[in-house]
Amino acid sequence: xxxxxxxxxxxxxxxxxxxxxxxxxxxxxxxxxxxxxxxxxxxxxxxxxxxxxxxxxxxxxxxxxxxxxxxxxxxxxxxxxxxxxxxxxxxxxxxxxxxxxxxxxxxxxxxxxxxxxxxxxxxxxxxxxxxxxxxxxxxxxxxxxxxxxxxxx
Numbered sequence: 001x002x003x004x005x006x007x008x009x010x011x012x013x014x015x016x017x018x019x020x021x022x023x024x025x026x027x028x029x030x031x032x033x034x035x036x037x038x039x040x041x042x043x044x045x046x047x048x049x050x051x052x053x054x055x056x057x058x059x060x061x062x063x064x065x066x067x068x069x070x071x072x073x074x075x076x077x078x079x080x081x082x083x084x085x086x087x088x089x090x091x092x093x094x095x096x097x098x099x100x101x102x103x104x105x106x107x108x109x110x111x112x113x114x115x116x117x118x119x120x121x122x123x124x125x126x127x128x129x130x131x132x133x134x135x136x137x138x139x140x141x142x143x144x145x146x147x148x149x150x151x152x153x
Contacts, residue, residue, distance in 0.1 A: 019062050027059035030092040032118055036109060037074065039083040047106040051085065055096045069101050074128040083128045090118035 019033065033054045040049035050069045057065030076083040096116050101107070112118075 026091070029059070030055075030095060031057040031060075031065075031121065032090040032092055032096070032116070033057060033062060033065070033088070034090075034109070035071070035085060035087050036107070037076070037083050037085050039076075039081075040105065041080075042106050048086075048109045050101065050104045050107045050109075053101070055098060056092070066096075066098075067100070068098055069104060072104070076128055085126050085128060087122075087124040087126070088120065089122040091121050093117040093119070 033052070035051040035053075036048040037051065038048050042048075051074065052071040053069040054062055054065040054067050074083065074085060090113065093116070
């Protein structure tokens, strides 16, 4: 399923993702792909809930990257309002040595980006509107900055 901008759809339509991007000019470079919820409850500054993190992606071949956190669809707590999700692609300045994370919550994304000297290539965002218990949440992809022809399908 391809998401359209500014269109609300049920979150259940995102049980799996197909991810691709075009026009990556440096096919010999390595990339990091991440999806995270910036509105997940936390008492730690700059911490987020990670929905997917893949590092050491050669060129645009995400299937050959190292999965640190496997994909899980958005699922904000019922009645918690709108949650903003970021979808980002970074060029790496070198290989990253990291083991899979045991927890998705309270991940310091700012520290991770700084520590590994990641260079932003693409940012997209979407909103999930959490409904009261018993009603399915909905999602909307927002128009935002897009760099180097990256696409989320």
